[in-house]
Amino acid sequence: MGEDKHLAALKESIVNLDFAAVAKAAEEAMKSGIDANRAINDGMVPGMAIVGDKFEKGDYFLSELVVAAEVMREGIKVVTPYIKGEGARKIGKVVIATVEGDHHDLGKNIATSLLQVQGFEVIDLGVDVSTENIISAIKEHQPSIVGMSALLTLTMPRMGEVIEALKAINLRDKVKVIIGGTPITDEFAASIGADHKAVNALEGVKKCVEWVGAQERRN
Numbered sequence: 001m002g003e004d005k006h007l008a009a010l011k012e013s014i015v016n017l018d019f020a021a022v023a024k025a026a027e028e029a030m031k032s033g034i035d036a037n038r039a040i041n042d043g044m045v046p047g048m049a050i051v052g053d054k055f056e057k058g059d060y061f062l063s064e065l066v067v068a069a070e071v072m073r074e075g076i077k078v079v080t081p082y083i084k085g086e087g088a089r090k091i092g093k094v095v096i097a098t099v100e101g102d103h104h105d106l107g108k109n110i111a112t113s114l115l116q117v118q119g120f121e122v123i124d125l126g127v128d129v130s131t132e133n134i135i136s137a138i139k140e141h142q143p144s145i146v147g148m149s150a151l152l153t154l155t156m157p158r159m160g161e162v163i164e165a166l167k168a169i170n171l172r173d174k175v176k177v178i179i180g181g182t183p184i185t186d187e188f189a190a191s192i193g194a195d196h197k198a199v200n201a202l203e204g205v206k207k208c209v210e211w212v213g214a215q216e217r218r219n
């Protein structure tokens with residue numbers, strides 16, 4: 001089977017809400033040597049995008065979104081051990097959260113796994129996390145990077161609130177802020193003063209590695 005066929009099988013298994021098929025497609029993709037990040041970004045994520053379109057058109061209901069998310073989680077579980085990284089060396093600390101009012105966590109969880117594989121210590125605060133709780137975690141853990149995820153246009157402004165709260169307590173210049181999620185644009189990131197908008201989890205994590213590398217060179 002060619003690479004495209006493996007990616008198509010991953011995509012279809014998510015669209016078809018098929019647990020057995022996603023596990024099989026993920027295992028076969030890994031056996032054939034497909035990069036785990038590619039399996040996620042070019043196989044499973046496009047499948048989720050189709051599920052989203054179906055939901056918008058009324059072909060799928062909320063219950064189907066819930067199942068699709070579980071199917072994708074299953075696929076990610078199979079490919080995660082294949083993600084190549086730095087191993088044991090700890091290179092930095094990241095506090096990560098999905099902002100208040102938002103329960104979408106697949107993207108945040110992928111970013112978390114990739115960060116850990118790259119050697120970051122990740123404090124994952126979970127979903128629906130208030131600005132107050134994000135700020136107190138930053139005060140407690142003193143990370144060099146804060147990652148936030150939002151999938152709803154309604155919850156995106158919470159990211160700006162966190163940045164404003166950081167400024168108010170003079171911590172803004174102590175942390176880099178990276179944000180992600182489908183509705184987030186570069187313009188939005190610039191408008192709230194975030195340091196970076198992740199194109200996808202892999203690109204975002206590369207930016208984090210770059211940041212800590214630059215910091216190490218300065219120290």
Ligand code: B12
Pocket residue numbers: 041045048049050051052053055056062065066068069096101102103104105106107108110111146147148149150151152153154178179180181182183198199200201202204205
């Ligand atoms: C799965 C899903 C759900 C699941 C979520 C399950 C879960 N555990 O996450 C459930 C069923 C719970 C759900 C609920 C709802 N959903 Co929903 N959902 C989706 C769907 C289909 C896929 C989202 C997803 O997981 N994508 C895959 C992941 C991997 O992509 P991602 O999050 O963007 O992450 C990637 C990057 O953005 C990046 N990234 C993301 N975050 C971060 C953070 C950092 C730090 C970094 C570095 C990178 C990074 O990395 C990832 C991989 O590359 C989308 C449709 C879509 N096209 O996005 C709708 C969608 C987001 N949902 C939508 C809606 C409306 C809802 C509900 C309001 C529905 C309802 N009527 O109740 C509720 C809201 C619940 C809430 N309060 O949050 C709308 C949002 C519309 C809008 N513009 O606001 C969408 C767009 C569907 C649609 N087309 O209408 N949903």
